[in-house]
Amino acid sequence: MTKAFTAGNGVTVAVEPDNDLFLRWVDGVDGTLAFRGDVTIALREFFLHERDKELGRWRDPESPDLVVYARDGEEKVRVVDERCGWAWEISPSTKAYETSVLYDVVKAGHAYFAADPEPKPWHDAKPGEVWALTYEGVEQAWGVAFDGSSSRLVFACGDSRLSEKDAEITAGRRIWPEVVSDVA
Numbered sequence: 342m343t344k345a346f347t348a349g350n351g352v353t354v355a356v357e358p359d360n361d362l363f364l365r366w367v368d369g370v371d372g373t374l375a376f377r378g379d380v381t382i383a384l385r386e387f388f389l390h391e392r393d394k395e396l397g398r399w400r401d402p403e404s405p406d407l408v409v410y411a412r413d414g415e416e417k418v419r420v421v422d423e424r425c426g427w428a429w430e431i432s433p434s435t436k437a438y439e440t441s442v443l444y445d446v447v448k449a450g451h452a453y454f455a456a457d458p459e460p461k462p463w464h465d466a467k468p469g470e471v472w473a474l475t476y477e478g479v480e481q482a483w484g485v486a487f488d489g490s491s492s493r494l495v496f497a498c499g500d501s502r503l504s505e506k507d508a509e510i511t512a513g514r515r516i517w518p519e520v521v522s523d524v525a
Contacts, residue, residue, distance in 0.1 A: 362381040418430075418432075420447075433454050464506065466496070472515050476511075496510075
């Protein structure tokens with residue numbers, strides 16, 4: 342039996358037992374869009390990845406139920422098991438013993454540390470500065486401010502906001518205040 346979900350915008354999403362996905366909407370005329378099962382699985386992963394990025398979490402590729410949250414300014418992370426909601430603090434020095442029930446949790450924390458790239462210049466941005474960031478392949482000016490809901494720094498451009506550690510930022514340089522060079 343097909344289970345259907347109706348989104349807030351009225352579009353109905355139905356997933357068949359073979360993972361085929363159907364979108365149904367009414368906009369003057371009935372419409373249906375169908376995806377094969379493998380596309381459905383890819384779409385689920387894509388939207389989960391987008392949500393993870395939005396929430397600032399990293400999902401362990403080997404154990405996708407384990408998500409890692411970086412702790413600003415700290416050398417440890419919080420690893421959450423989404424199946425039960427339990428969380429653990431893991432540092433690079435935490436030992437992972439194969440016989441431990443926490444082996445996968447510690448391994449996920451270590452995988453995060455191994456995958457976390459070296460700091461970039463824009464990671465040290467200060468409120469009030471303006472940076473030229475290459476985001477999703479386009480260079481734009483972004484102001485630095487505090488997120489209204491926390492003390493976390495964000496880059497702001499129009500209505501867009503993003504974390505200084507957003508993986509889609511591929512290059513950046515401070516443009517205000519100007520960087521003064523020692524070269525004469």
